[in-house]
Amino acid sequence: MCECAIHTPEKHNWFGERKFRLATFFGLWWDEYCRNPKHFIQPEQYKAVKDMRACRTAALGIDIYSCPQCGDITEVYHNCKNRFCPTCSWNDTVRWAEKVKGNMLNIPHRHVVFTIPHQLNFLIIRNKFLLLNTLMQTSAEALKDWINYKYDLQPGIISVLHTFGEQKENHFHTHMILSWGGVDKNRTVQQIKGKYVNYDYLKSKFRGIFEKRLIEFFDSGSLDHDFRDIIEFKKFIKHVNEKNWIIHLEDPMETPADVIRYIGRYSKRACLSEYKITQMEGEIIAFRYKDYKNKDINGKPIEKEMVLNYRDFFALLLQHVPLPRFRLVRYYGIYSNRGHLSKELFSGSDNCATVNWKAMHKSETGQEPLLCPKCNVSKIYSHSIAQSKCEKNIYYRLGLKPDPNATFFQKVA
DSSP, X not given: OOOEEEOXXXXXXXXXXXXXXXXXXXXXXXXXXXXXXXSOOOHHHHHHHHHHHHTTSGGGOEEEEEOTTTOOEEEEEEOOOOTTOHHHHHHHHXXXXXXXXXXXXXXXXXXXXXXXXXXXXXXXXXXXXXXXXXXXXXXXXXHHHXXXXXXXXXXXXXXXXXXXXXXSOEEEEEEEEEESEEEOTTSOEEEOOSOOOOHHHHHHHXXXXXXXXXXXXHHHTOSOOOOSSHHHHHHHHHHHXXXXXXXXXXXXXXXXXXXXXXXXXXXXSOXXXXXXXXXXXXXXXXXXXXXEEEEOTTSOEEEEEEEEEHHHHHHHHHTTSOOTXXXXXXXEEXXXXXXXXXXXXXXXXXXXXXXXXXXXXXXXXXXXXXXXTTTOXXXXXXXXXXXXXXXXXXXXXXXXXXXXXXXXXXXXX
């Protein structure tokens, strides 16, 4: 079943008040844009927009809860759960963050970013599934090889793919949570002392592995390109190497909870967070972004505003719709299979039952979503409503007595 949420005006304590909904702007201008799109619209892009526009509306169905004493009704609307939807993506991120921090080694972790040079962007756009998959694999492989070689440890890595920068341009990079230590040959956890990193080795290792794969793809004919031969392709690679490949590691953070609080909740998110939208007026939409090339006296990036017409905005945003069946979050090293290790090595349990739509609604509004304000008792499930093209259908969950006057009845688990 879809995720559910009370259909109420939104206020998010996690990041302040949300004034605008992206679905509203798509609802106003999407049909007009589709008549004359700036770029070809892929099937997954059509689906993402359709899902987002239907999210938290009657189109996806409603669960009805009623007070057993006074009969007061609460309508709970279903979410679309599309990875492109800002609301569903954030909800999923909160649950993921709560779960994953209990599955991490109880040692410091570091935030790591591997970035592909922009000269390779045209190749990645033409070979997205192949090369984005390669980016995630090679960046994790470079880290594992380095820690294994220097410290003789097997680390744990959680990797999240981002295809966008602050201005929503193509900027292909991975955010990684790296255990600053790992498991040795005796299956005991060892912490790395200090924070020294051999950046030159890491950059060389990452570049070498990635370029080796590129050449293998070229030789096998699996790479879509316009190069005449391997000589011209290697000259292009040499030109790319004139600029350094960027790798960034932040200082170790002591506990998994610190890491998740800092990076986990922001890394696994939709392309544009709605709280950054500053205006919607006519054909215009604007959002805030950080300009990392210009910093204030404290060394922090200056915040600016980007104002776009819907035609430019849709084209910019849609290029970041996740590819079908592509895993944006991956686990490497000991985090790829922790079943063979003792549970005592990890920081917590796998239980995340408290992070559900009810708990999140309470976090947003400060109120219990199914508590009757008049009788102070919990409301109970009554039925669900699903809208079809021809009629409105009513469903009942297994074990509940159906309404004999309902137009349609079906038992569902």
